[in-house]
Amino acid sequence: MSGSAKQKLSIERYAEAELPTRSGPFRVLVYRELGGDKEHLAVIAGDVQGAEDLLVRVHSECLTGEVLHSLKCDCRDQLDLALERIQAAGKGAVLYLRQEGRGIGLGNKIRAYAKQDEGLDTVDANLALGFEDDQRGYQMAADMLRDLGVESVALMTNNPRKVEGLESGGVKVTRREPHEVEAHEHNREYLKTKQDRLGHLGTKGD
Secondary structure (H helix, E strand, O other), X not given: OHHHOOOOOOEEEEEEEEEEEOOEEEEEEEEEEOXXXXXXXXXXXXXXXXXXXXXXXXXXXXXXXXXXXXXXXXXXXXXXXXXXXXXXXXXXXXXEEOOHHHHOOHHXXXXXXXXXXXXXXXXXXXXXXXXXXXXXXXXXXXXXXXXXXXXXXXEEOOOHHHHHHHHHOOOEEEEEEOOOXXXXXXXXXXXXXXXXXXXXXXXXXX
């Protein structure tokens, strides 16, 4: 990625601090999208400048799962697992992107939940509301990695679209690291739908 370091970025770094967590100590950097007000976070352990094959998780915001502990998804468990894996490795980053509900926003995500209560699966619920099955983008994540000086990443994901999204943004992905947590009765069908209809790998969602 060093050869593209002079490319114009879609984000700007404007805040940084140390953050003690239950998973261990991290450095948190806040990025703001240029021309907008969305804020994204890089949660970092260790020195990532010039790092190759860096353990990275690109994680999209999920207020219902991470704050309200919803059982409809596995987002909170995946985020916790990523932080733990990075601490165990001694170096890595979670890029926390503010694109709730696979990019449709919080209110529309709740509207999609209502459609699911009527019998639609997670894909058809989004489509019924006039959205694509997944509207997330990953250019801001690629630009965050470029700003951090990361050379290449080992991406913790079950979603091939994330690998493609980073690579199209100029990031060298050396390998995909499976990132699975246990399913349960409340999210098993949801995760199976993402595997069957969105091309997610393994037995869990992402």
